[in-house]
Structures are given as structure tokens and as C-alpha cells.
Amino acid sequence: MRILLIEDEPEMASVLKTALERQDFIVDRTATLADAEIMAKVGTHDAIVLDRRLPDGEGLDLIPRLRAMNVDTPVIALAGINDRVVGLNAGADDYMVKPFATEELVARLRALHRRQFTLRADRIEVGRLIYDFRDREALVDDKALDLPRRERLVLETLIRRPGRAVMRRTLEEAVYSLDDEIGSNALDAHISRLRRKLEEAAAGIEIRAIRNIGYLLRTLP
Template identity: 40%
Template sequence: MRVLVVEDDLHLAGSLTALLASSGYAVDCVHDGPSAEALVRAEAFDLVVLDLNLPQMDGLAVLRAMRARGNAAAVMILTARGAAEERVRGLDLGADDYMAKPFDVREFEARVRSLLRRQAGLRSAVVTLGALTLDLTNRQFSLEGQVVDLPPRERALLEVLVMRAGKVVAKEAIVQSLTSLDDMLSDNAIEQYVSRLRRRLQPHGIGLRTVRGIGYLLEKAT
């Protein structure tokens, strides 16, 4: 899953980026409104963590421009401007959540998980596909009730596929979800990850099909 952090406090921005990256998210970070507005125009994000007091362009203006273009990425406003009228303005403009600084890191992480779950159209924190289970609370997979330890990139790829199980996921969407601007992910690398996951899942009745020229489909094997 891909997250954009928009925060002009460099220390906080670095801390949030490191925190989210350590949880396995692909994270980009910018520090002013115009950079944020340009990036959300050019790239696809699952979640935008948006400060309001930004140089050159207010965070609410960034949000307004996003929603005017039909950008449906989840938006969490994270700001020191915690007055009720500010929260109402942000929510009315299309924000999905609002946290006032200072904040509890554990609550922030929980809200991120909740927003990403809602973004994927999931009501429950536990997603099951046959013998495969994903617990989004700790982002942990299990097969036949046994915890599966996966390398970070394979885990991130499987998470994307599980959250869209039964649907073909385009390669381009996979690259967008798994990489930040500083990362590279080739088609060959994706094929290798898919091949490893397929070998692991197939004995448990989970199929991972390649749909040529389009992407991949995760489903219960027939």
C-alpha cells in the first residue's frame, strides 16, 4: 500500500515516513502544498497524511483540488489546528479522518490501518480466502492457521492481491502500491515474487494466475 506524507516539520515528516516504512508501506514525503498537489496529480496513493499549515499552498487547498479532480485516495488530516471548525471544514471538503497534534503513535497507526481497510472496501480487519488469512491489525498472514513469515516485498504483494481477491490486479497497480518514487520494481522482479508466492500457496488450494498482458488474479483453486 502506498502512502504520501505531506508535512513541513522535517523532523516529524522523517519520523512518520520511517514509522510507515517500517510497517511495510511504500512511502513518499513532501514538505509544501505545491509539491503535494503536483505529486497527487502524477501518482496514485492509497492514503495521504496531510498537514494543514503548509508553505505556499494550504493543506485544505490541496484537499479541495484532489476531490475536485475526483481523486478518491483516503486523506488523514494531521495538524496542530485542532479547533472544531477546522475539523468540520476538513471533513466537509472530503477528508476521511482528522488527528490533532500531538498524537499517540499507536492511535495513528490504528487509524492508518482502518483507513486503508476502508479504502479497499473491507469491513473486517481479518480477510480470509480459503486456507489463507490476513490479519490487517498486525499485517500478518497465516495458512491453515499457521503464521507465514514472508520477505517484505512478497508480503506487500500478497497483501495487495488478498485485498483485491477475485479481481485481476494490473501490473501497473502493483508497482504503484509497492514502490515509492525512490524505488524500482521491474517486471522480472514481480514475476519472481509471484512465482515464489504461487509455490507457497498452491499446496493449500490458493491459485495465483497470470492474466497475460494485464496482471494477476488471486483465487481459491478449483
């Protein structure tokens, strides 16, 4: 899940970004409305976490501007207790009062994501592999595979589209934030390790490279 975090206070931004990344979120962070509008338009974010008090204006003013551009990414607004009604009336999908527990923010983001994809299965089976999206776990014969964060994010993205090519850019956006320095073969290295683990577990699937496009996950013939 990719998050756009709009928070100008460096300490708060650092705490939130670290907490979200520990829960496997990909976080792009900015501190101004101007940059946030550009990033929200060109990005592929699943949710926006928006502080109200920003150096170049009222954070809530961003919401109608995004909706006018057909950007319908759900927004969680952050501010004081007396601002809750104002925030919701301005179009925020949810509202959190500072100070708050980062665990609650994580739970609310996951709830927003579930609402967006209620028709998607919680578990997908391809070959002998079952991926459980609720528990974030890959299983072969009920045995969990040991997958580091980025390998798991690659698998989540590919298994959503079994038998279909997934563009390299789509995979990179699922795995890396804008702040990450991505080596030319970093994604390929993650996929190589993931391939090896799937083969060792006899998962009955393969990840194929599609030249000049990306990768494809399919059942072995």
C-alpha cells in the same frame, strides 16, 4: 495501504515515513502543495497526511481543490491544538495535534481504511489458504506462513480479487513507493518466492502470469 505524506520539515517527514513503512504502509512524500496536488490527482492513495504549514501556502487549501476534482481520498491534517476546529471545518476527515505519537497516527489511518471498506471481509479464504487482514497473516491449516513485507503486500492485493487478473501496475503501486528504485524483475522475484511458499505449504492455490497484463490468483483445479 498507500499514503501520501505532505510534510516539508525533513526530520518530521523522515520520522513519519520510517514509522509508517515499518507498519507496511507504502509512503509517497512531498513537501509542497503544488506537488501534492499533482500526486493526489494521479496517484492511488488510500489516505493523505497533510501538514498545514507548507512553504507554498496553507495545507488546508488543498482539500477543497481536491474535492472539486472528485478526489475523495480521506485527509488527516496535522497542526497545533488551536487549529483543530479550523482543520475539521476545512474538510479534513481527522485531525492530529503536534506533537503526537506515531502509533496513534498509524491507528487513525487504519481506522480510516476500515471505514472505507466496511463491507469487505476481514478474512478471505481461497483454496486451503486463509488471509486475515486484521492480523496481516496468511494461514494454511492454522499455520502461519513466513512472508516478508513485500510478499505479504502482493498476496493481500491478489487475494482481494481471486480468479481475476490484477494489472502489474496495480501490484507495483501496492508494493512500492515513488521513492523506491524498482528493478525490471523485482516484482516477479517477489511473486516467485511467494509461489514457492504457497506450493510448499500445499495451499491449494496458484499465481498465474497473464501475458502483458499482470497476475492472477486462483484455486488449483
